[in-house]
Amino acid sequence: MKNSPEIKYAIGKGIAIRGSDIDTDQIIPARYLKAITFDGLGEFAFRDLRIGSKGELLDHPFNDEEYQNASILVVNSNFGCGSSREHAPQALMRWGIKAIIGHSFAEIFSGNCLALGVPVVEMDAVQIEKLQEWIELNPGEEIHIDIVGEEIEYNLERINVKIPESHRKALVEGIWDTTALLKSNPEEVKQLAGEIPYIK
Amino acid sequence: MSEGTLYDKVWDSHKVRELPNGQDQLFVGLHLIHEVTSPQAFGMIREKGMEVAYPELTHATVDHIIPTKDQSRPFKDDQAEQMMAELESNTLEANIKFAGPTSGDQGIVHVVGPERGLTQPGMTIVCGDSHTSTHGAFGALAFGIGTTQIRDVLATQTIALGRQKVRKIEIKGELGEYVTAKDIILTIIRHLGTDGGVGHVYEYGGPAISKLSMEGRMSICNMSIEGGARAGYVNPDETTYEWLKSTDTFKKDPKRFEELLPYWKSIRSEEGAKYDDIFEIDCNKIEPMVTWGTTPGQGIGISEKIPDPNSMVESKRESAIRAQNHMRVSPGDDMKGYKIDVAFIGSCTNSRLSDLREACKIVDGKTVSSDVRAMVVPGSQRVKLAAEEEGLDKIFLEAGFDWRLAGCSMCLAMNEDQLIGDEACASSSNRNFIGRQGSKDGRTILMSPVMVAAAAITGEITDVREMI
Numbered sequence: 001m002k003n004s005p006e007i008k009y010a011i012g013k014g015i016a017i018r019g020s021d022i023d024t025d026q027i028i029p030a031r032y033l034k035a036i037t038f039d040g041l042g043e044f045a046f047r048d049l050r051i052g053s054k055g056e057l058l059d060h061p062f063n064d065e066e067y068q069n070a071s072i073l074v075v076n077s078n079f080g081c082g083s084s085r086e087h088a089p090q091a092l093m094r095w096g097i098k099a100i101i102g103h104s105f106a107e108i109f110s111g112n113c114l115a116l117g118v119p120v121v122e123m124d125a126v127q128i129e130k131l132q133e134w135i136e137l138n139p140g141e142e143i144h145i146d147i148v149g150e151e152i153e154y155n156l157e158r159i160n161v162k163i164p165e166s167h168r169k170a171l172v173e174g175i176w177d178t179t180a181l182l183k184s185n186p187e188e189v190k191q192l193a194g195e196i197p198y199i200k
Numbered sequence: 201m202s203e204g205t206l207y208d209k210v211w212d213s214h215k216v217r218e219l220p221n222g223q224d225q226l227f228v229g230l231h232l233i234h235e236v237t238s239p240q241a242f243g244m245i246r247e248k249g250m251e252v253a254y255p256e257l258t259h260a261t262v263d264h265i266i267p268t269k270d271q272s273r274p275f276k277d278d279q280a281e282q283m284m285a286e287l288e289s290n291t292l293e294a295n296i297k298f299a300g301p302t303s304g305d306q307g308i309v310h311v312v313g314p315e316r317g318l319t320q321p322g323m324t325i326v327c328g329d330s331h332t333s334t335h336g337a338f339g340a341l342a343f344g345i346g347t348t349q350i351r352d353v354l355a356t357q358t359i360a361l362g363r364q365k366v367r368k369i370e371i372k373g374e375l376g377e378y379v380t381a382k383d384i385i386l387t388i389i390r391h392l393g394t395d396g397g398v399g400h401v402y403e404y405g406g407p408a409i410s411k412l413s414m415e416g417r418m419s420i421c422n423m424s425i426e427g428g429a430r431a432g433y434v435n436p437d438e439t440t441y442e443w444l445k446s447t448d449t450f451k452k453d454p455k456r457f458e459e460l461l462p463y464w465k466s467i468r469s470e471e472g473a474k475y476d477d478i479f480e481i482d483c484n485k486i487e488p489m490v491t492w493g494t495t496p497g498q499g500i501g502i503s504e505k506i507p508d509p510n511s512m513v514e515s516k517r518e519s520a521i522r523a524q525n526h527m528r529v530s531p532g533d534d535m536k537g538y539k540i541d542v543a544f545i546g547s548c549t550n551s552r553l554s555d556l557r558e559a560c561k562i563v564d565g566k567t568v569s570s571d572v573r574a575m576v577v578p579g580s581q582r583v584k585l586a587a588e589e590e591g592l593d594k595i596f597l598e599a600g601f602d603w604r605l606a607g608c609s610m611c612l613a614m615n616e617d618q619l620i621g622d623e624a625c626a627s628s629s630n631r632n633f634i635g636r637q638g639s640k641d642g643r644t645i646l647m648s649p650v651m652v653a654a655a656a657i658t659g660e661i662t663d664v665r666e667m668i
Contacts, residue, residue: 001220020519021394021495025633029640030612034265034279036239036286038347048640077515078395081428081495082633083612084330084344085237107398107430108330108344115348125515166362170221178348179248182225182356185216186253189358192216192227197463198320199229199257 003180007117007171010099010145012071014154015061016132017046022075023082024109028091030083041087042094062095066139074132075102077125080109089113099145101152101161103128114167117176119147122162148172202366204473206322206435207401209466210341214324216358223360229323230340231258231353232309233296235265235287236614237328241350242290252294254357259318260291261299263308264614268577268604271301280615294354307580307606310334310548314418315582317447321436321464326353331548331630333424336433337417338440339467341401343431364430365476367400371408373483378664380558381416382550382628382648384408386489386499388420388481389427393516394497397429400476403469404434408483414443415554422549423630426496435468490535490661491632491646493523498632499646502663506533526634527643535661538645540626542619543574543601543656544637545649547611547629551579553586555628555649560592562653562664568600569659575602575617577609601656613638626655 032044050060057063073092079102080088089112092100099118103125110120123131134155135141144153147168151158163171170176193199202208216225231254238260245252252258265280275281291298299305299312306312310331313319321339326332328350335342345359352359369388389396402424409417417434424432434440441461444450450457487501498520500506508531509520524530529538545551545559556576568574576596578584584606587593593603610617611629618638619625625637625644632644645661654664 018518019522020515023495023631023633025612025631025636029635030264030614031638033236034277034283034614036283037243038240048635053641078398078428081394082330082425082631084328084332084346086240086328086346086348089346104395104398106395106428108346108425112346112348115346164362166222173220175220178360179244179250179352179355181219182352182358182360183250185225186356189216189225189227189356192214193254193357196213196227196229198323198460 002174004117004174004177006174007119008148010072010119010147011142012098013069013140014072014074014131014135014143015067015070016074016135017061018076018132020077021081022079024080024085024088025082027080027088028085033085033087038087038090038094041091045091045095069096071096071098072143072145073097073100074128074135075100076128077103079105081106084108086112089116089118093118101128101131101145114170114176115178117171119145119163119171120167121145121152123152123159127159202473202475204470205366205403205475206339206433206467206469207341207366207403210322210324211363219360223362225358226324226361228326228353228357228359229257230318230325232313232325232327232332233258233260233350234309234329235262235283237347238350239283239286239290240347241354244351245355250355252296252354255295257357258296259299260287260296261306261309261312262287262301264608264612266301266607267615268607268609268617271605277616304581307583308548308551308608310422311552311579311583314338314414315447315580317444317449320444320460321440322467326359330425331422333431334418334422334548336421336424336431337414339433339436339464341431341433344425365400366403367397368403368405368475368478370478370480371404371406371483372480373408375408375483375486378650379486379488380648380650381412381419383486383489384483385420385423386496386646387486389423389497390499392427392479394426394495395428397424397427400429402427402429402432403475404432409434410437413554414439415552418552419549423496426630436464488648488651488664490651492527492529492535493520494526494632494634495519495523496630496632496646498523500535502536506531506535508532535645536663538661539624540572540645540655540660541623542625543572543652544610544625544627544629545575545652546577546579546609548579549630550628550649551577551583553583556583556587556592559649559653560595562650562667563599563601563657564595566599566657568656571659572656574600574656575604575610577604578606580606610637612636626652626661628652
């Protein structure tokens with residue numbers, strides 16, 4: 001049954017990106033999608049927010065020395081809205097992000113994260129602000145995410161979080177490689193196709 | 201939970217089984233692919249030694265990166281050429297039909313599917329593009345998917361998906377003159393928010409939808425995703441069947457039309473269907489809409505004032521302040537009179553024949569403002585040809601518009617059609633995100649094609665109704 005690594009927890013240093021409605025064009029602008037592989041996309045994560053028109057580095061957490069080995073991204077509401085480009089979570093993952101905690105996520109984006117084994121964790125808006133503040137005051141401190149028990153721990157405090165049940169189950173049981181899952185019953189698929197009126 | 205809706209019926213008839221994680225395995229009736237999000241998926245299945253399971257249910261075209269001026273090969277942009285070549289070889293190898301630039305059928309994937317009759321009621325349709333929701337206008341269940349899911353569909357013709365809630369959006373009243381479907385959807389997103397539809401599918405209905413053309417319904421379903429809803433649909437009716445009848449698929453095979461008609465009628469939502477919730481909107485109150493910010497939800501009617509972020513709920517405030525700084529507007533200002541540098545008529549939202557016809561009526565006999573570069577990018581080669589047969593190209597050209605070849609163009613600026621510096625663009629597209637049109641300082645104002653036409657002529661945001 002198991003087809004991919006079991007992901008039961010994530011531990012790492014936090015990095016906060018503030019603001020609601022952070023869309024996929026901000027996460028990776030369309031002009032950096034012009035490639036036939038996902039290799040090397042990490043350097044384009046938040047590209048336009050990190051690098052100015054003259055090539056100068058802008059003030060952005062992804063540029064900040066203190067966060068260079070951070071792996072838990074903490075965001076606000078409707079993160080990842082807009083396009084279906086998997087390039088967005090690919091760029092974040094290839095930059096080093098292993099899990100994302102936020103108030104809410106766009107649907108296609110969170111599905112794309114699951115496909116990569118990157119947990120997306122939902123937390124109360126006030127708690128998010130608190131965590132973002134704590135990260136900014138304590139860069140380099142670790143955050144623990146318990147995916148099985150749906151809670152996070154930082155600064156000696158435990159907070160309840162939510163992970164969509166289908167995502168949680170897939171991660172914990174190591175069944176998030178959907179291709180393997182879907183490829184196991186070709187006969188059943190063929191039979192159903194035969195019953196659909198518009199399929200010749 | 202919803203019951204008896206089109207969504208429930210189509211979902212149930214395409215469900216292969218429940219998966220161990222609680223999601224369902226759904227059969228995919230039509231898989232559309234393009235050059236940006238598919239090459240990695242082909243790469244993944246090659247790596248795993250898999251083959252495309254149902255190539256006959258897969259159709260490809262090229263739209264995002266294609267130049268709209270000079271399409272001679274190789275393309276001037278090496279990366280674009282590489283993506284194009286990759287799509288050609290992938291489709292050839294897998295025996296997938298490809299509507300390329302020399303086919304006469306090329307265009308934006310969400311324009312091409314419907315115009316060729318590939319898109320049909322009661323289908324499940326997926327594509328690696330969030331605007332796949334467009335196809336819902338035909339009563340199909342159509343979703344945007346990521347590249348790993350494209351791999352799933354290529355390898356199995358199925359997809360793993362969790363069931364969503366169904367929200368009915370009842371659209372009453374009558375649209376005023378030069379108020380369009382685009383204004384309806386911008387109003388819906390304004391009220392329900394850019395995340396209001398997360399976890400939902402939108403069923404659009406009511407008298408105003410019944411009266412709307414297929415093109416108008418497509419514009420509305422297209423922007424469902426801008427309201428957070430991954431899919432939106434309209435129940436099929438006579439308008440839908442008339443459109444289908446005129447497509448190649450059914451002109452060639454009228455018997456097939458008669459065979460499928462009972463199925464199409466059977467998947468309509470029941471009279472007493474149960475919805476998770478219902479939202480009503482009155483068309484009589486809608487005027488031409490324009491956005492003042494950097495999300496599609498930040499819009500107002502043309503005669504309204506730009507809102508004050510301090511009067512908004514806290515979660516909207518910070519994003520509104522950021523947006524107003526970027527757009528250089530202040531609370532209490534009008535959008536009317538806002539100077540523009542570029543006018544863009546195109547995109548999968550508004551690049552169909554009726555969009556071009558309506559815009560043409562505004563432009564006819566007038567001249568584009570000397571400060572504005574204006575362009576029309578038809579949604580497909582067929583739209584372009586049909587428009588030229590009616591002489592629309594001449595009207596646009598005489599007014600000073602560029603008349604381009606089909607593609608996504610300046611909607612997302614993956615080809616050479618881009619804003620420069622802090623240019624402001626009146627755009628008939630779907631996203632006003634910062635950087636969307638190719639320049640991180642660029643400013644996008646979303647509106648209907650007739651409103652773009654009006655702005656192109658005057659050089660500033662204009663109430664199209666005052667121009668007639």
